[in-house]
Amino acid sequence: MLITSLVMILNQLLPVAILLVLLQVVKKQSAFKIGSALLIGALMSFLYMQSASWVSQWFEHQGLEYSQIGLCITIFIAVLVFAIKQKSAAFYIAVISTITLYLSHYIIYLTSFWQNNDAGQSLFIGTLLGVGICLSFSVLLYFLMNAIKHRFGMYPHFTLLAFNSAAKLLVALDLASQIDLITNTATVWDLRDLLNENSELGRVLRALVGYEATPDLMSVLIYSTSSVIFLLLCYVISASITKERV
Template identity: 50%
Template structure:
């Protein structure tokens, strides 16, 4: 249970932390703003969990999948708009990401919280996972901040494009589950190069949506969407961030 809680914490929290770091440097966002968005995102996740039973009954019992698909699209579009340093777009992207990921995380926590045998390792694993994600976020922030000072904000926009496009892969999986899309059965196998469940694999999955066995459909969608994101970001004439803001 300890290892499971640790891995669950990392899998669900790391994508949120990474997006928060990227947006805080591109937009930029202060610590106070990030804290406010984090509180709102947590509350939205709680609302989503509470309404899950009702939402799941909608659209022929496909309501949850449709809502999650909508969140994926919102994240992609909001991340693109945040390249114009629009704080409301950045807030929407971050809150939608928290709702998408933390809702699963909260369901997991609630499911095992009341058991005496699992409560202690659950708390310990969660605390370790949160600590690892925060530490990774701090290191990533300073790394990307140095990149911005040397090369400008464009490398971060490319990274944000990959990160946002990864949400479209989640969209594809959900659409396939509810029979909206027929994803090709032809898969690539990169497990000999990098296993998805390895330490680096988990980081790359949270950072750019790495999959060890992607379908060809997913690969084409990923490449095309990332190129479109970067092209539109250039058309929108992204402002250059002179000094990243990390304080209030």
């Protein structure tokens, strides 16, 4: 139970921590904005979990999947707007939507096992360990990305942010296939022997850039296209804004 809790919290919390770090490197936000976004996100996750039985009845009992697809698309758009405009509203929307998407799963997991006295201690310790690992990784990533930013400018950071945002669309794609909105296509490659996505490094890369060991053709096309669009809009619009200021 301890290992399961640790893996679960890492899977759900690491994507939130990574996105928060990447947004902070684009434009540093105040402690109040970060704290309020985290608090609102946690509250929204709880409300989303509480309304899950009601939402699931929408769209012929596919409401949860549709709502999560909407959250994934919202995250992509909000991160793109923040990368270009650095607006606080976009920061709030991106962080709150990401927390709602990921943390609600862990809240459901917690409430399912917390009443079990034998599992309670393992859940608590696993959660603390997971939070500690995420915080440590976030600090290292923040200093690394800041160093890269000062050395090479924003272009490498925009590239990583594009990959991270495109990964959210892969989550939406997976949800869409679960409710038969799209059909699965042929697997393009199989890298499980080289790096399994369920390994330690594979999980980190999945949270960081959406790594998949066995992606299908649709996933590769969506990931590539959305990343290119993200980068083009960042570079073109950012360049035009810079010229206008000059």
